[in-house]
Amino acid sequence: MSRHPDTQVLRYTAFSADPEGGNPAGVVLDASGLDDAAMLAVAAELGYSESAFLTGRGEPADNEPSEGEPVGAGTPGAREYTIRYFSPKAEVPFCGHATVATALALAERDGPGDLVFNTRAGTVPVTVTREGAELRATLTSVEPDVMDIAPDDLAEALAALDWPAADLDPALPPRIAFAGARHLVLAAATRERLADLSYDFARLEALMHRLDLTTLQLVWRAAPDVFHVRDPFPVGGVVEDPATGAAAAAFGAYLRDRGLVPEAAVLTLHQGEDMGRPGTLTVELRADDTRVRVSGTGTRIGG
Numbered sequence: 001m002s003r004h005p006d007t008q009v010l011r012y013t014a015f016s017a018d019p020e021g022g023n024p025a026g027v028v029l030d031a032s033g034l035d036d037a038a039m040l041a042v043a044a045e046l047g048y049s050e051s052a053f054l055t056g057r058g059e060p061a062d063n064e065p066s067e068g069e070p071v072g073a074g075t076p077g078a079r080e081y082t083i084r085y086f087s088p089k090a091e092v093p094f095c096g097h098a099t100v101a102t103a104l105a106l107a108e109r110d111g112p113g114d115l116v117f118n119t120r121a122g123t124v125p126v127t128v129t130r131e132g133a134e135l136r137a138t139l140t141s142v143e144p145d146v147m148d149i150a151p152d153d154l155a156e157a158l159a160a161l162d163w164p165a166a167d168l169d170p171a172l173p174p175r176i177a178f179a180g181a182r183h184l185v186l187a188a189a190t191r192e193r194l195a196d197l198s199y200d201f202a203r204l205e206a207l208m209h210r211l212d213l214t215t216l217q218l219v220w221r222a223a224p225d226v227f228h229v230r231d232p233f234p235v236g237g238v239v240e241d242p243a244t245g246a247a248a249a250a251f252g253a254y255l256r257d258r259g260l261v262p263e264a265a266v267l268t269l270h271q272g273e274d275m276g277r278p279g280t281l282t283v284e285l286r287a288d289d290t291r292v293r294v295s296g297t298g299t300r301i302g303g
Helices: 036-046 096-110 151-161 191-195 201-211 245-257
Strands: 010-014 023-028 050-061 078-086 113-119 122-131 134-140 145-147 175-178 182-187 215-223 226-233 238-241 265-271 279-286 289-296 298-300
Touching: 010 096, 023 036, 023 096, 036 050, 036 078, 050 096, 078 096, 096 113, 096 122, 096 134, 096 245, 096 289, 096 298, 145 245, 151 182, 151 201, 175 245, 182 201, 182 245, 191 215, 191 226, 215 245, 226 245, 245 265, 245 279, 245 289
Parallel strands: 023 050, 078 113, 182 215, 226 265
Antiparallel strands: 010 023, 010 298, 050 078, 113 122, 122 134, 134 289, 145 175, 175 182, 215 226, 226 238, 265 279, 279 289
16 A cells, blocks of 8 residues: 555535534545555545545646537536545445535635546536535536336345335335436335334345445435435445435436426435434436536535
């Protein structure tokens, strides 16, 4: 392992302006001297669900849309970075809350504006704006996708959760959704069902590895545009993720794919309440763009 002793590890929480809320992430703004083992060691030492590492910086780019990308995909003049994400157990292709945390850290250092993060999942533009005393970051997902789940795999997921199939909301059918990482969407029929989460860690982890899932996106619909969500994350080495930007993006794509929300919509996701770390994620769908936008505030932990 090669880790320079001067490596600076910042700590931010995303999707809450309260250091005690949202989802904490480690942020290393210069990880150019770290190898894979060192980045994994930093993530494991912090113990957060994910940490982000900027391994390279590009020149401000035109970032014009490439062939097949939707109009508006380019971000002319944006600051461009290569970013990687590690949980305490493994590298992950994309992480929403660590993206927001990194964008806020860069904005505090360099000022608000447009960023482009080159991730293993693809190119992710982020815009940071100042709203009063707070900074807000909005990420734009890669092209999303929504897939069926095999009945046997669904049965295994429910068995690992100890959720009877009768406790699901039939209006929101189970699907696997992707917007940078794969998540299984399961909708609870009641808030009580969502609150009662005690699952078989090893059994769910094995299924998620087999299906290449990053989290389960467990949801309860409180209103047409308001949801409460929870995200088991055993493959990352933690029981539950407090606020999950990648899953929020995937869930937005799922809702649009199933025709459960208007083509253009702004959705509010409440997450972390059952863990004592409440956070709020805003999901935006646009009629002229198949990608999904996820935004939230954040703050540095420990000054």
